[in-house]
Amino acid sequence: MAVSHAKSPQPASVRRISIFGVTGSIGGSTVDLVRRAGLAGSGGRFLVEAVSAHRNVAALAEAARALQARVAVIAEEGLLDDLRAALSGSGVEAAAGEAALVEAASRPADWVMAAIVGAAGLKPTLAAVRQGAVVALANKECLVSAGPVFMDAVQRAGATLLPVDSEHNAIFQVLAGARMSDVERITLTASGGPFRTWDIAAMRAATPAQAIAHPNWSMGAKISVDSATMMNKGLELIEAAHLFPVGEACIDVLVHPQSVVHSLVAFRDGSVLAQLGTPDMRTPIAHTLAWPDRMETPCARLDLARVGRLDFEAPDDTRFPALRLAREALRAEGVAPTVLNAANEVCVARFLAGEIGFLDIPAGVERVLEAVVGEAAGAVPGSLEDVMHWDARARHLAQGFAAA
Numbered sequence: 001m002a003v004s005h006a007k008s009p010q011p012a013s014v015r016r017i018s019i020f021g022v023t024g025s026i027g028g029s030t031v032d033l034v035r036r037a038g039l040a041g042s043g044g045r046f047l048v049e050a051v052s053a054h055r056n057v058a059a060l061a062e063a064a065r066a067l068q069a070r071v072a073v074i075a076e077e078g079l080l081d082d083l084r085a086a087l088s089g090s091g092v093e094a095a096a097g098e099a100a101l102v103e104a105a106s107r108p109a110d111w112v113m114a115a116i117v118g119a120a121g122l123k124p125t126l127a128a129v130r131q132g133a134v135v136a137l138a139n140k141e142c143l144v145s146a147g148p149v150f151m152d153a154v155q156r157a158g159a160t161l162l163p164v165d166s167e168h169n170a171i172f173q174v175l176a177g178a179r180m181s182d183v184e185r186i187t188l189t190a191s192g193g194p195f196r197t198w199d200i201a202a203m204r205a206a207t208p209a210q211a212i213a214h215p216n217w218s219m220g221a222k223i224s225v226d227s228a229t230m231m232n233k234g235l236e237l238i239e240a241a242h243l244f245p246v247g248e249a250c251i252d253v254l255v256h257p258q259s260v261v262h263s264l265v266a267f268r269d270g271s272v273l274a275q276l277g278t279p280d281m282r283t284p285i286a287h288t289l290a291w292p293d294r295m296e297t298p299c300a301r302l303d304l305a306r307v308g309r310l311d312f313e314a315p316d317d318t319r320f321p322a323l324r325l326a327r328e329a330l331r332a333e334g335v336a337p338t339v340l341n342a343a344n345e346v347c348v349a350r351f352l353a354g355e356i357g358f359l360d361i362p363a364g365v366e367r368v369l370e371a372v373v374g375e376a377a378g379a380v381p382g383s384l385e386d387v388m389h390w391d392a393r394a395r396h397l398a399q400g401f402a403a404a
Protein backbone atom coordinates (compact mmCIF):
# COMPACT_ATOMS: atom_id res chain seq x y z
CA MET A 1 0.00 0.00 0.00
CA ALA A 2 1.42 3.40 -0.94
CA VAL A 3 0.85 5.11 2.39
CA SER A 4 3.45 3.18 4.32
CA HIS A 5 7.11 3.48 3.46
CA ALA A 6 7.62 2.34 6.97
CA LYS A 7 10.48 1.96 9.28
CA SER A 8 9.52 -0.61 11.89
CA PRO A 9 7.17 0.99 14.42
CA GLN A 10 8.41 1.93 17.91
CA PRO A 11 7.70 -0.50 20.75
CA ALA A 12 5.21 0.61 23.43
CA SER A 13 7.71 2.96 25.09
CA VAL A 14 7.75 6.75 25.43
CA ARG A 15 6.76 8.43 22.16
CA ARG A 16 7.78 11.94 21.21
CA ILE A 17 4.94 13.68 19.39
CA SER A 18 4.08 17.07 17.87
CA ILE A 19 0.65 18.53 17.12
CA PHE A 20 0.33 21.18 14.41
CA GLY A 21 -3.05 22.92 14.49
CA VAL A 22 -3.46 22.07 18.17
CA THR A 23 -6.17 24.71 18.73
CA GLY A 24 -8.53 23.33 16.09
CA SER A 25 -11.16 20.62 16.09
CA ILE A 26 -8.72 17.79 15.20
CA GLY A 27 -6.05 19.34 17.41
CA GLY A 28 -8.43 19.44 20.39
CA SER A 29 -9.47 15.82 19.91
CA THR A 30 -5.80 14.84 19.73
CA VAL A 31 -5.01 16.71 22.96
CA ASP A 32 -7.91 14.94 24.65
CA LEU A 33 -6.59 11.50 23.66
CA VAL A 34 -2.99 12.32 24.62
CA ARG A 35 -4.04 13.63 28.03
CA ARG A 36 -6.18 10.57 28.71
CA ALA A 37 -3.31 8.25 27.73
CA GLY A 38 -0.92 10.27 29.92
CA LEU A 39 2.24 12.32 29.57
CA ALA A 40 5.66 10.80 30.09
CA GLY A 41 6.27 13.11 33.06
CA SER A 42 3.31 11.52 34.88
CA GLY A 43 4.00 7.88 34.04
CA GLY A 44 2.27 7.97 30.63
CA ARG A 45 3.62 7.37 27.11
CA PHE A 46 3.67 10.76 25.45
CA LEU A 47 6.33 13.45 25.44
CA VAL A 48 5.24 16.51 23.50
CA GLU A 49 7.84 18.31 21.40
CA ALA A 50 5.89 21.00 19.51
CA VAL A 51 2.41 22.47 19.27
CA SER A 52 1.19 25.21 16.92
CA ALA A 53 -1.66 27.57 16.10
CA HIS A 54 -2.33 30.45 13.74
CA ARG A 55 -3.58 33.38 15.88
CA ASN A 56 -5.23 31.90 18.95
CA VAL A 57 -2.54 32.68 21.52
CA ALA A 58 -4.62 31.87 24.60
CA ALA A 59 -5.69 28.41 23.40
CA LEU A 60 -2.18 27.64 22.18
CA ALA A 61 -0.63 28.57 25.52
CA GLU A 62 -3.26 26.52 27.37
CA ALA A 63 -2.55 23.43 25.25
CA ALA A 64 1.22 23.90 25.52
CA ARG A 65 1.03 24.15 29.30
CA ALA A 66 -1.34 21.18 29.62
CA LEU A 67 0.89 19.03 27.42
CA GLN A 68 4.19 20.36 28.86
CA ALA A 69 5.34 20.94 25.29
CA ARG A 70 8.95 21.88 24.55
CA VAL A 71 7.96 24.61 22.06
CA ALA A 72 4.78 26.44 21.07
CA VAL A 73 4.68 28.17 17.69
CA ILE A 74 2.23 30.85 16.65
CA ALA A 75 2.17 31.23 12.87
CA GLU A 76 1.34 34.94 12.99
CA GLU A 77 4.74 36.58 13.42
CA GLY A 78 3.45 39.68 15.22
CA LEU A 79 2.01 37.63 18.10
CA LEU A 80 5.33 36.44 19.52
CA ASP A 81 5.32 38.85 22.46
CA ASP A 82 1.74 37.90 23.35
CA LEU A 83 2.68 34.23 23.26
CA ARG A 84 5.77 34.82 25.41
CA ALA A 85 3.58 36.58 27.95
CA ALA A 86 0.99 33.80 27.91
CA LEU A 87 3.69 31.16 28.44
CA SER A 88 5.56 33.07 31.11
CA GLY A 89 6.80 30.78 33.90
CA SER A 90 5.74 27.61 32.06
CA GLY A 91 9.17 26.58 30.74
CA VAL A 92 7.67 26.24 27.24
CA GLU A 93 9.74 27.90 24.50
CA ALA A 94 7.79 30.43 22.40
CA ALA A 95 8.36 30.94 18.67
CA ALA A 96 6.51 32.64 15.80
CA GLY A 97 6.27 32.77 12.04
CA GLU A 98 6.41 30.36 9.14
CA ALA A 99 10.13 29.59 9.47
CA ALA A 100 9.65 28.74 13.16
CA LEU A 101 6.76 26.46 12.23
CA VAL A 102 8.93 24.61 9.73
CA GLU A 103 11.80 24.43 12.23
CA ALA A 104 9.48 22.93 14.86
CA ALA A 105 8.16 20.38 12.35
CA SER A 106 11.75 19.43 11.47
CA ARG A 107 12.52 18.48 15.07
CA PRO A 108 12.77 14.73 15.63
CA ALA A 109 9.44 13.19 16.59
CA ASP A 110 8.00 9.69 16.42
CA TRP A 111 4.51 10.90 15.51
CA VAL A 112 3.31 14.20 14.09
CA MET A 113 -0.30 15.31 13.80
CA ALA A 114 -0.76 17.46 10.67
CA ALA A 115 -3.98 19.32 11.51
CA ILE A 116 -3.40 22.82 10.18
CA VAL A 117 -6.27 23.71 7.86
CA GLY A 118 -5.56 24.43 4.20
CA ALA A 119 -2.44 24.75 2.07
CA ALA A 120 -0.88 26.71 4.97
CA GLY A 121 -0.10 23.26 6.37
CA LEU A 122 1.93 22.19 3.37
CA LYS A 123 5.42 23.43 4.37
CA PRO A 124 5.36 22.23 8.00
CA THR A 125 3.85 18.88 6.99
CA LEU A 126 6.53 18.41 4.33
CA ALA A 127 9.15 19.25 6.97
CA ALA A 128 7.73 16.53 9.23
CA VAL A 129 7.73 14.09 6.32
CA ARG A 130 11.35 14.94 5.50
CA GLN A 131 12.53 14.13 9.00
CA GLY A 132 11.02 10.67 8.48
CA ALA A 133 8.29 10.85 11.12
CA VAL A 134 5.08 8.87 11.26
CA VAL A 135 2.77 11.61 10.00
CA ALA A 136 -0.90 11.44 10.96
CA LEU A 137 -2.40 13.36 8.06
CA ALA A 138 -5.62 15.25 8.72
CA ASN A 139 -4.68 18.09 6.37
CA LYS A 140 -6.12 16.73 3.11
CA GLU A 141 -5.34 20.01 1.31
CA CYS A 142 -1.62 19.01 1.30
CA LEU A 143 -2.36 16.04 -0.89
CA VAL A 144 -4.82 17.88 -3.11
CA SER A 145 -2.56 20.86 -3.67
CA ALA A 146 0.77 19.09 -4.01
CA GLY A 147 -0.01 15.36 -4.34
CA PRO A 148 2.89 14.19 -6.56
CA VAL A 149 5.47 16.45 -4.81
CA PHE A 150 4.19 15.38 -1.39
CA MET A 151 4.10 11.64 -2.13
CA ASP A 152 7.57 11.85 -3.67
CA ALA A 153 8.85 13.42 -0.42
CA VAL A 154 7.19 10.65 1.61
CA GLN A 155 8.89 8.00 -0.50
CA ARG A 156 12.31 9.67 -0.46
CA ALA A 157 12.27 10.18 3.33
CA GLY A 158 10.89 6.70 4.07
CA ALA A 159 8.24 8.45 6.14
CA THR A 160 5.00 6.74 7.14
CA LEU A 161 1.74 8.44 6.26
CA LEU A 162 -1.26 7.44 8.34
CA PRO A 163 -4.54 8.91 7.06
CA VAL A 164 -6.67 10.59 9.74
CA ASP A 165 -9.54 11.70 7.49
CA SER A 166 -12.31 9.32 8.57
CA GLU A 167 -12.93 7.82 5.13
CA HIS A 168 -9.25 7.30 4.34
CA ASN A 169 -8.54 5.97 7.78
CA ALA A 170 -11.40 3.51 7.26
CA ILE A 171 -9.94 2.38 3.93
CA PHE A 172 -6.46 2.14 5.47
CA GLN A 173 -7.86 -0.10 8.21
CA VAL A 174 -9.74 -2.26 5.71
CA LEU A 175 -6.66 -2.62 3.51
CA ALA A 176 -4.36 -3.77 6.32
CA GLY A 177 -2.67 -6.90 4.99
CA ALA A 178 -4.46 -6.70 1.63
CA ARG A 179 -2.82 -6.57 -1.80
CA MET A 180 -3.72 -3.48 -3.86
CA SER A 181 -3.93 -5.72 -6.92
CA ASP A 182 -6.91 -7.47 -5.28
CA VAL A 183 -8.84 -4.19 -4.89
CA GLU A 184 -11.59 -3.61 -7.44
CA ARG A 185 -13.26 -0.43 -6.11
CA ILE A 186 -13.00 2.06 -3.29
CA THR A 187 -16.18 3.82 -2.18
CA LEU A 188 -15.96 7.03 -0.17
CA THR A 189 -19.08 7.66 1.86
CA ALA A 190 -20.43 11.21 2.18
CA SER A 191 -23.04 12.49 4.60
CA GLY A 192 -24.41 14.84 1.92
CA GLY A 193 -23.97 17.74 4.36
CA PRO A 194 -26.61 20.10 5.74
CA PHE A 195 -28.10 20.82 2.29
CA ARG A 196 -28.50 17.22 1.12
CA THR A 197 -32.25 17.63 0.69
CA TRP A 198 -32.36 21.36 -0.17
CA ASP A 199 -33.37 22.65 -3.59
CA ILE A 200 -31.17 25.01 -5.60
CA ALA A 201 -33.15 28.14 -4.65
CA ALA A 202 -32.73 27.43 -0.95
CA MET A 203 -29.04 26.63 -1.42
CA ARG A 204 -28.53 29.94 -3.25
CA ALA A 205 -29.75 31.79 -0.15
CA ALA A 206 -27.87 29.61 2.38
CA THR A 207 -26.07 31.51 5.14
CA PRO A 208 -22.67 30.72 6.66
CA ALA A 209 -24.39 29.66 9.90
CA GLN A 210 -26.53 27.15 7.99
CA ALA A 211 -23.56 25.89 5.99
CA ILE A 212 -21.36 25.15 9.02
CA ALA A 213 -24.14 23.28 10.85
CA HIS A 214 -23.00 19.79 9.86
CA PRO A 215 -25.60 17.11 10.63
CA ASN A 216 -23.15 14.54 12.10
CA TRP A 217 -19.65 15.89 12.68
CA SER A 218 -18.31 18.74 14.80
CA MET A 219 -15.55 20.34 12.69
CA GLY A 220 -13.83 23.61 11.85
CA ALA A 221 -15.61 26.17 9.66
CA LYS A 222 -13.68 25.57 6.43
CA ILE A 223 -14.20 21.81 6.24
CA SER A 224 -17.82 22.25 7.34
CA VAL A 225 -18.50 24.53 4.35
CA ASP A 226 -16.64 22.03 2.14
CA SER A 227 -19.02 19.34 3.36
CA ALA A 228 -21.99 21.57 2.53
CA THR A 229 -20.80 22.12 -1.08
CA MET A 230 -19.54 18.51 -1.17
CA MET A 231 -16.16 19.89 -2.23
CA ASN A 232 -14.96 17.99 0.83
CA LYS A 233 -15.76 14.75 -0.97
CA GLY A 234 -14.08 16.09 -4.10
CA LEU A 235 -10.93 16.88 -2.11
CA GLU A 236 -11.19 13.42 -0.53
CA LEU A 237 -11.43 11.82 -3.96
CA ILE A 238 -8.08 13.40 -4.89
CA GLU A 239 -6.67 12.52 -1.46
CA ALA A 240 -7.71 8.88 -1.94
CA ALA A 241 -6.22 8.73 -5.42
CA HIS A 242 -2.80 9.62 -3.95
CA LEU A 243 -3.05 7.39 -0.90
CA PHE A 244 -4.57 4.33 -2.58
CA PRO A 245 -3.41 4.14 -6.20
CA VAL A 246 -6.22 2.14 -7.78
CA GLY A 247 -6.95 4.70 -10.52
CA GLU A 248 -9.49 7.51 -10.45
CA ALA A 249 -12.15 5.48 -12.27
CA CYS A 250 -12.12 2.90 -9.45
CA ILE A 251 -12.96 5.42 -6.71
CA ASP A 252 -16.56 6.50 -6.29
CA VAL A 253 -18.71 8.44 -3.85
CA LEU A 254 -21.86 7.23 -2.13
CA VAL A 255 -24.10 9.42 0.00
CA HIS A 256 -24.78 7.86 3.39
CA PRO A 257 -26.59 10.36 5.63
CA GLN A 258 -25.89 8.59 8.95
CA SER A 259 -22.04 8.74 8.69
CA VAL A 260 -21.72 5.31 10.32
CA VAL A 261 -20.13 3.39 7.44
CA HIS A 262 -16.95 5.41 6.98
CA SER A 263 -15.97 3.90 3.61
CA LEU A 264 -15.92 0.61 1.74
CA VAL A 265 -13.49 -1.47 -0.32
CA ALA A 266 -14.65 -4.02 -2.90
CA PHE A 267 -12.25 -6.87 -3.74
CA ARG A 268 -12.01 -8.90 -6.93
CA ASP A 269 -13.67 -11.94 -5.34
CA GLY A 270 -16.86 -9.91 -4.74
CA SER A 271 -16.22 -9.24 -1.02
CA VAL A 272 -16.98 -5.73 0.23
CA LEU A 273 -15.34 -4.69 3.50
CA ALA A 274 -16.13 -1.55 5.46
CA GLN A 275 -15.14 0.18 8.69
CA LEU A 276 -17.99 1.42 10.91
CA GLY A 277 -18.21 3.56 14.01
CA THR A 278 -19.99 6.49 15.59
CA PRO A 279 -19.01 9.82 14.00
CA ASP A 280 -16.23 10.87 16.38
CA MET A 281 -12.80 11.78 15.01
CA ARG A 282 -11.13 10.48 18.15
CA THR A 283 -11.49 6.96 16.71
CA PRO A 284 -9.37 7.53 13.57
CA ILE A 285 -6.99 9.82 15.48
CA ALA A 286 -6.50 7.11 18.13
CA HIS A 287 -5.96 4.55 15.40
CA THR A 288 -3.00 6.57 14.10
CA LEU A 289 -1.73 7.51 17.57
CA ALA A 290 -1.53 3.90 18.75
CA TRP A 291 -0.71 2.34 15.35
CA PRO A 292 0.07 -0.49 14.89
CA ASP A 293 -1.52 -1.18 18.31
CA ARG A 294 -4.94 0.00 19.47
CA MET A 295 -5.80 2.26 22.39
CA GLU A 296 -8.87 3.02 24.47
CA THR A 297 -11.08 5.95 23.48
CA PRO A 298 -14.08 7.48 25.23
CA CYS A 299 -16.06 7.52 21.95
CA ALA A 300 -19.69 6.42 22.08
CA ARG A 301 -19.88 2.79 20.97
CA LEU A 302 -21.83 1.93 17.85
CA ASP A 303 -25.25 0.47 18.62
CA LEU A 304 -26.72 -0.60 15.28
CA ALA A 305 -30.06 -1.58 16.80
CA ARG A 306 -30.39 2.02 17.96
CA VAL A 307 -29.24 3.45 14.63
CA GLY A 308 -31.94 1.24 13.10
CA ARG A 309 -31.24 1.88 9.44
CA LEU A 310 -28.39 2.78 7.14
CA ASP A 311 -29.36 4.68 3.99
CA PHE A 312 -27.39 5.09 0.77
CA GLU A 313 -28.01 7.17 -2.35
CA ALA A 314 -26.09 8.39 -5.39
CA PRO A 315 -24.67 11.94 -5.16
CA ASP A 316 -26.44 14.69 -7.11
CA ASP A 317 -23.82 16.30 -9.36
CA THR A 318 -26.25 19.03 -10.45
CA ARG A 319 -26.84 20.55 -7.02
CA PHE A 320 -23.27 19.69 -5.94
CA PRO A 321 -21.06 20.53 -8.95
CA ALA A 322 -17.93 20.62 -6.75
CA LEU A 323 -17.73 16.84 -6.98
CA ARG A 324 -17.57 16.98 -10.78
CA LEU A 325 -14.99 19.80 -10.67
CA ALA A 326 -12.73 17.80 -8.37
CA ARG A 327 -12.98 14.67 -10.51
CA GLU A 328 -12.17 16.70 -13.63
CA ALA A 329 -9.19 18.30 -11.86
CA LEU A 330 -7.94 14.88 -10.79
CA ARG A 331 -8.20 13.61 -14.37
CA ALA A 332 -6.57 16.75 -15.80
CA GLU A 333 -3.58 16.51 -13.39
CA GLY A 334 -0.95 19.28 -13.90
CA VAL A 335 -1.89 22.49 -12.11
CA ALA A 336 -5.61 21.69 -11.87
CA PRO A 337 -5.72 20.12 -8.36
CA THR A 338 -3.52 22.92 -6.95
CA VAL A 339 -5.79 25.53 -8.50
CA LEU A 340 -8.98 23.75 -7.39
CA ASN A 341 -7.76 23.72 -3.80
CA ALA A 342 -6.51 27.31 -3.69
CA ALA A 343 -9.58 28.76 -5.41
CA ASN A 344 -11.82 26.79 -3.08
CA GLU A 345 -10.01 28.06 0.03
CA VAL A 346 -10.46 31.66 -1.09
CA CYS A 347 -14.09 31.21 -2.15
CA VAL A 348 -14.98 29.50 1.16
CA ALA A 349 -13.31 32.33 3.11
CA ARG A 350 -15.19 34.92 1.01
CA PHE A 351 -18.49 33.08 1.59
CA LEU A 352 -17.85 32.97 5.35
CA ALA A 353 -17.07 36.71 5.24
CA GLY A 354 -20.42 37.38 3.53
CA GLU A 355 -18.83 38.55 0.26
CA ILE A 356 -20.25 35.87 -2.05
CA GLY A 357 -23.19 33.46 -1.96
CA PHE A 358 -23.08 29.74 -1.28
CA LEU A 359 -23.46 28.70 -4.94
CA ASP A 360 -20.73 31.18 -5.90
CA ILE A 361 -18.22 28.87 -4.23
CA PRO A 362 -18.25 26.16 -6.95
CA ALA A 363 -18.95 28.78 -9.62
CA GLY A 364 -15.85 30.74 -8.56
CA VAL A 365 -13.72 27.61 -8.43
CA GLU A 366 -14.83 26.62 -11.92
CA ARG A 367 -14.09 30.09 -13.33
CA VAL A 368 -10.60 30.18 -11.78
CA LEU A 369 -9.86 26.63 -12.92
CA GLU A 370 -10.71 27.50 -16.53
CA ALA A 371 -8.53 30.61 -16.45
CA VAL A 372 -5.45 29.21 -14.72
CA VAL A 373 -5.44 25.81 -16.42
CA GLY A 374 -5.57 27.68 -19.74
CA GLU A 375 -2.69 29.94 -18.69
CA ALA A 376 -0.60 27.02 -17.46
CA ALA A 377 -0.74 25.38 -20.90
CA GLY A 378 0.04 21.88 -19.62
CA ALA A 379 2.64 22.88 -17.01
CA VAL A 380 3.20 20.26 -14.32
CA PRO A 381 4.25 21.52 -10.85
CA GLY A 382 7.40 19.54 -10.08
CA SER A 383 8.47 21.30 -6.90
CA LEU A 384 7.02 23.03 -3.88
CA GLU A 385 7.93 26.37 -5.49
CA ASP A 386 5.91 25.48 -8.61
CA VAL A 387 2.95 24.49 -6.44
CA MET A 388 3.15 27.77 -4.50
CA HIS A 389 3.31 29.74 -7.77
CA TRP A 390 0.08 28.25 -9.16
CA ASP A 391 -1.55 28.36 -5.74
CA ALA A 392 -0.84 32.12 -5.55
CA ARG A 393 -2.10 32.71 -9.08
CA ALA A 394 -5.38 30.91 -8.32
CA ARG A 395 -5.81 32.81 -5.04
CA HIS A 396 -5.32 36.13 -6.82
CA LEU A 397 -8.03 35.36 -9.40
CA ALA A 398 -10.41 33.92 -6.79
CA GLN A 399 -10.10 37.10 -4.71
CA GLY A 400 -11.16 39.12 -7.73
CA PHE A 401 -13.95 36.78 -8.81
CA ALA A 402 -17.17 38.77 -9.01
CA ALA A 403 -20.25 36.78 -8.05
CA ALA A 404 -23.08 36.64 -10.62
Ligand SMILES: NC(=O)C1=CN([C@@H]2O[C@H](COP(=O)(O)OP(=O)(O)OC[C@H]3O[C@@H](n4cnc5c(N)ncnc54)[C@H](OP(=O)(O)O)[C@@H]3O)[C@@H](O)[C@H]2O)C=CC1
Pocket (backbone or CB within 6 Å): 020, 021, 022, 023, 024, 025, 026, 027, 052, 053, 054, 055, 056, 057, 075, 114, 115, 116, 117, 118, 120, 121, 138, 139, 140, 141, 164, 165, 166, 217, 218, 219, 220, 221, 222, 223, 281
Ligand atom coordinates in the same frame (compact mmCIF):
# COMPACT_ATOMS: atom_id res chain seq x y z
N1 LIG B 1 -12.44 18.55 11.94
C1 LIG B 1 -12.59 17.34 11.45
O1 LIG B 1 -13.37 16.53 11.96
C2 LIG B 1 -11.79 16.90 10.27
C3 LIG B 1 -10.80 17.70 9.74
N2 LIG B 1 -10.03 17.26 8.70
C4 LIG B 1 -8.99 18.13 8.17
O2 LIG B 1 -8.12 18.49 9.24
C5 LIG B 1 -7.64 19.83 9.06
C6 LIG B 1 -8.00 20.64 10.29
O3 LIG B 1 -9.41 20.74 10.37
P1 LIG B 1 -10.13 21.34 11.65
O4 LIG B 1 -9.45 20.85 12.88
O5 LIG B 1 -11.57 21.09 11.47
O6 LIG B 1 -9.84 22.91 11.46
P2 LIG B 1 -9.96 24.08 12.53
O7 LIG B 1 -10.33 25.28 11.78
O8 LIG B 1 -10.81 23.66 13.66
O9 LIG B 1 -8.45 24.23 13.07
C7 LIG B 1 -7.45 24.66 12.20
C8 LIG B 1 -6.11 24.72 12.91
O10 LIG B 1 -5.13 25.23 12.00
C9 LIG B 1 -4.60 26.46 12.51
N3 LIG B 1 -4.37 27.35 11.38
C10 LIG B 1 -5.32 27.96 10.61
N4 LIG B 1 -4.74 28.71 9.66
C11 LIG B 1 -3.41 28.58 9.81
C12 LIG B 1 -2.28 29.15 9.16
N5 LIG B 1 -2.41 30.01 8.12
N6 LIG B 1 -1.04 28.81 9.59
C13 LIG B 1 -0.88 27.96 10.63
N7 LIG B 1 -1.92 27.41 11.31
C14 LIG B 1 -3.17 27.70 10.89
C15 LIG B 1 -5.64 27.00 13.48
O11 LIG B 1 -5.09 27.91 14.43
P3 LIG B 1 -6.02 29.03 15.17
O12 LIG B 1 -6.89 28.28 16.12
O13 LIG B 1 -5.05 29.93 15.83
O14 LIG B 1 -6.81 29.69 14.07
C16 LIG B 1 -6.09 25.68 14.11
O15 LIG B 1 -5.16 25.24 15.05
C17 LIG B 1 -8.27 20.33 7.76
O16 LIG B 1 -7.40 20.14 6.71
C18 LIG B 1 -9.50 19.44 7.59
O17 LIG B 1 -9.87 19.28 6.25
C19 LIG B 1 -10.22 16.04 8.12
C20 LIG B 1 -11.22 15.22 8.58
C21 LIG B 1 -12.08 15.58 9.68
Ligand SMILES: CC(=O)[C@@H](O)[C@H](O)COP(=O)(O)O
Pocket (backbone or CB within 6 Å): 165, 166, 167, 189, 190, 191, 192, 193, 217, 223, 226, 227, 228, 230, 232, 233, 281
Ligand atom coordinates in the same frame (compact mmCIF):
# COMPACT_ATOMS: atom_id res chain seq x y z
C1 LIG C 1 -15.07 13.54 9.64
C2 LIG C 1 -14.57 13.61 8.27
O1 LIG C 1 -13.77 12.81 7.84
C3 LIG C 1 -15.08 14.67 7.40
O2 LIG C 1 -14.28 14.84 6.26
C4 LIG C 1 -16.45 14.23 7.03
O3 LIG C 1 -16.34 13.25 6.08
C5 LIG C 1 -17.26 15.38 6.57
O4 LIG C 1 -18.51 14.96 6.24
P1 LIG C 1 -19.06 14.82 4.74
O5 LIG C 1 -19.17 13.36 4.50
O6 LIG C 1 -20.36 15.53 4.87
O7 LIG C 1 -18.11 15.50 3.82
Ligand SMILES: [Mn+2]
Pocket (backbone or CB within 6 Å): 165, 166, 167, 236
Ligand atom coordinates in the same frame (compact mmCIF):
# COMPACT_ATOMS: atom_id res chain seq x y z
MN1 LIG D 1 -13.59 12.99 5.69
